[in-house]
Amino acid sequence: MKKPGAGELREQIERAGKSLHDGVAPLLAGAGLKLQLLRMDHPETAEQVNDVLATLDDAMERVRRLSQELAPSPFTPPSK
């Protein structure tokens, strides 16, 4: 199999970063919102829900860091 060139490799890396940012992170955030609703409706579950939310938040933070590392935000000026 032909090895990708530097430009192509960079594109693939950026695509992976964008995919994490646009595809995975919103799902985690959406799941978090749903858990918060569950906690509002069933306060007795708060302790367990908080545990899951903390794990989810950790996962989200890792996804955020990794995605920004692979594909900077569109508002980032070019590096000199």
Added chain:
Amino acid sequence: MPIDVLLVDDHKIMRDGIKAILGRAEEFRVIGEAETGTDAVQFIKTRKTDMVLMDIGLPGLNGVETTAEIVRHSPDCRVVILSMYDDEHSVVSAIRSGARAFILKRASDTDLVDALRIVWRGGSYLSPQVSDRLLARIQKGDLESKPAAAALEGLSPRELQVLRMVAEGKTSKEIAVMLDLREQTIRSYRKTMMKKLGVNNVAGLTQLALSTGLTQLPRAAAD
């Protein structure tokens, strides 16, 4: 009277979640949802909206550009940005476009409802993670404005928006469609910008947009 809110996010799961959370707070009423910036601007033009919750990373017209459009059409409408990005470029772009708040999307306890209440009372809001980082940068002196950016200070938000699109290679016709303006209006913006910036052609505009960091070359093209 309820505060009428428009939700703008291309992810349904986010819109549904936010809608449900706002539904628990008595004072807010979600009156519309939009998946794109263009749809959001159209909505604002047809229905009075008190607040907009705007995803920053919309496809096409992004959240910052959409905010600038909304604020231009409805200066009283308060826009709150929701973002996965937490870098200062995103924050500064959002605030410059007219947003009143910048909230980081998180899984755990969201500060959403508190932020909306603060903004509705006339205040501004940044998520703690964002404000802490900005303060640290300011303390280190990392956030001083760059001299090159001064060249763009005489441009209106609308002109900056058009300049960025021109520099990205979009034609006047394409920009006109995206911003819902006449092609002739875009041509007029181009001429005014060239005069203000002292350049004679699109290449000059592009060069300025790049050197000030307003836009950047696609990575592959930059190689």
